[in-house]
Amino acid sequence: MSDEGAATPVLAVRGLVKRFGGVVAIDGVDFAVAAGAFHALIGSNGAGKTTVFNLLTGALRPTAGSIRLRGRDVVGIPPHRLARRGVGRTFQINNLFPQATVRENIRVPTIARHGQQWRLFGRVRGLHDDAIAALAETVGLAAQLETPAQHLAYGDQRRLELAVALAGEPTLLLLDEPTCGMAAADRLPLVRFIRDLVRARGMTAVIIEHDMDVVFSLADRITVMHRGRVLAEGAPADIRADPAVRAAYLGTQFHA
Ligand SMILES: Nc1ncnc2c1ncn2[C@@H]1O[C@H](COP(=O)(O)OP(=O)(O)O)[C@@H](O)[C@H]1O
Ligand SMILES: [Mg+2]
Numbered sequence: 321m322s323d324e325g326a327a328t329p330v331l332a333v334r335g336l337v338k339r340f341g342g343v344v345a346i347d348g349v350d351f352a353v354a355a356g357a358f359h360a361l362i363g364s365n366g367a368g369k370t371t372v373f374n375l376l377t378g379a380l381r382p383t384a385g386s387i388r389l390r391g392r393d394v395v396g397i398p399p400h401r402l403a404r405r406g407v408g409r410t411f412q413i414n415n416l417f418p419q420a421t422v423r424e425n426i427r428v429p430t431i432a433r434h435g436q437q438w439r440l441f442g443r444v445r446g447l448h449d450d451a452i453a454a455l456a457e458t459v460g461l462a463a464q465l466e467t468p469a470q471h472l473a474y475g476d477q478r479r480l481e482l483a484v485a486l487a488g489e490p491t492l493l494l495l496d497e498p499t500c501g502m503a504a505a506d507r508l509p510l511v512r513f514i515r516d517l518v519r520a521r522g523m524t525a526v527i528i529e530h531d532m533d534v535v536f537s538l539a540d541r542i543t544v545m546h547r548g549r550v551l552a553e554g555a556p557a558d559i560r561a562d563p564a565v566r567a568a569y570l571g572t573q574f575h576a
Contacts, residue, residue: 328390328391329352329353329354329355329388330353330354330355330357330389330390330491330492330524331352331353331376331387331388331389331492331524331526332351332352332353332386332387332388332391333349333350333351333352333372333376333385333386333387333388334350334385334386334388335348335349335350335384335385335386336348336349336350336372336375336382336384336385336386336387337349337382337383337384337385338368338371338375338380338382338383339383344548345368345371345548346368346371346372346375346382346548347368347547347548347549348385348549349368349372349385349545349548349549349550350550351543351550351553353492353524353526353541354524354541355524356519356522356523356524357524357525357540357541358515358518358519358525358527358538358539358540359524359525359526359527359539359540359541359542359543360526360527360528360529360535360538360539360541360542360543361526361527361528361542361543361545362528362529362530362532362535362542362543362544362545363544363545363546363551364546364568364569366547367545367546367547367548368545368547368548369496369528369545370412370496370528372545373409373494373496373526373528375387376407376494376526377399377402377403377407377409377494378394378396378397378398378399378401378402378407379399381395381396382395389402389405389406389407389492400432403432403488403490406489406490406491406492407490407492407494408485408486408488408489408490408492408493408494409485409490409493409494409495409496410481410482410484410485410493410494410495410496410498411481411496412496412497412500412528413500414477414481415481415484416469416477416480416481416484417469418468418469418470419468419469419470420468420469421465421466421467421468421469422456422461422464422465422466422467422469422472422480422483423449423452423456423465423466425469425480425483425484426452426455426456426480426483426484426487427448427452428484429484429485429487429488430448430451430452430455430487431448432488433487433488433489434448434451451487452465452487453465455483455486455487456483458483458486458517459479459480459482459483459486460476460479461476461479461480461483464476474501474502475502475506475510478498478499478500478502478510479510481498482495482498482514482517486517490523491522491523491524492523492524492525492526493518493523493524493525493526494525494526495514495525495526495527495528495529496528497528497529497530498510498511498514498527498529499511499529499530499531499534500530504531507531507533507534508531508533508534508537508538511527511529511534511538512538514527515538527539535556536556536559536560539556540555541553541554541555541556542554542555542556542559544559544562544565544568546568551564551565551568552564552565
């Protein structure tokens with residue numbers, strides 16, 4: 321079997337299980353993400369979405385199951401090595417250095433990505449400045465390079481988190497509620513911006529998102545989780561019409 325064939329999904333999860341003591345947080349999850357997809361992972365609080373990301377990035381080790389990245393089993397590979405294989409992530413909870421500037425926040429992963437070249441030059445300041453400025457420009461923060469992260473508007477902090485993830489040059493980007501805490505009106509534009517960026521750069525993305533308007537208008541494909549299991553997977557129109565999904569979301573924000 322070819323590892324890099326066109327039909328090989330970027331990500332394929334089979335029989336994934338994660339137990340925390342007596343709690344079965346992930347209870348036999350299967351799903352696949354096609355190359356170039358903007359794939360949404362949805363489900364109510366506690367469904368297991370963030371835990372799936374922790375397993376995919378190597379932050380947690382599965383109790384059972386396989387995780388294949390472009391056909392290769394990656395279970396047991398630590399996060400920094402998975403990052404070098406192209407797995408990038410943004411966090412549900414703000415993961416920035418609050419007192420550091422936009423430039424400094426982007427510099428850390430840029431140096432991690434490009435290694436120890438600074439030893440040759442004997443300086444860190446000034447290194448990778450062009451790449452850092454280009455990334456700030458990409459996410460719309462070119463004018464705020466010297467602003468401490470904590471002084472950015474909240475939406476701009478989320479953009480900075482995106483730049484930090486992009487600095488690792490991911491091919492598979494995992495976005496854990498990138499619109500968390502944002503006003504409803506700002507969510508669709510931010511996620512559309514991210515989706516367009518993912519497409520323009522030829523990346524593949526999985527996004528955890530609570531706003532169903534955002535999910536249904538922007539995702540190519542949707543996996544619905546419920547209590548540690550996959551309840552449904554399909555195109556937005558199929559998920560919207562799925563009786564099991566509608567039942568699980570009854571009384572919540574899901575209405576179609
Ligand atoms: N480190 C952990 N230790 C114990 N239980 C955990 C841990 N991480 C997550 N869980 C449990 O796993 C379940 C899924 O949580 P999570 O993946 O954060 O859900 P979601 O992101 O869908 O809201 C919850 O019941 C949560 O309490
Ligand atoms: Mg979560």
